Amino acid sequence: MTLKAEWELWAGLHEATYVAGALALARAILSGRDNEITCAECVSWLPTYVEERNLTYRPLVAQHLAFCPSCAAAHDVLREAMALTEDKSLVEPPTYPQFQVPRSKRP
Numbered sequence: 001m002t003l004k005a006e007w008e009l010w011a012g013l014h015e016a017t018y019v020a021g022a023l024a025l026a027r028a029i030l031s032g033r034d035n036e037i038t039c040a041e042c043v044s045w046l047p048t049y050v051e052e053r054n055l056t057y058r059p060l061v062a063q064h065l066a067f068c069p070s071c072a073a074a075h076d077v078l079r080e081a082m083a084l085t086e087d088k089s090l091v092e093p094p095t096y097p098q099f100q101v102p103r104s105k106r107p
Contacts, residue, residue: 037064042071050079 037045037057042064049061065072084090 037061039068039071042068043074046075046078050075050082
């Protein structure tokens with residue numbers, strides 16, 4: 001019986017996403033990898049990682065991104081956003097919209 005089958009049988013879970021997350025957590029706990037970083041640490045180092053600046057913890061961030069789908073998704077979003085800021089084809093608008101909000105009169 002596979003680890004996934006045992007987990008589903010034991011916990012009675014049928015949602016694939018929850019089972020996948022639990023299995024990823026179990027693999028991380030049982031892997032015994034040293035120098036693990038938390039999601040909070042990973043997210044705090046993502047801007048430096050995406051900018052490819054000299055980062056002492058770069059291998060740890062890469063290792064964490066390989067095993068954490070949540071942080072990997074945050075990495076992808078940040079990378080796309082930073083690529084848009086560097087896109088020279090985007091033009092800044094000549095003026096920004098100004099909104100006029102009517103004030104209500106007091107009775």
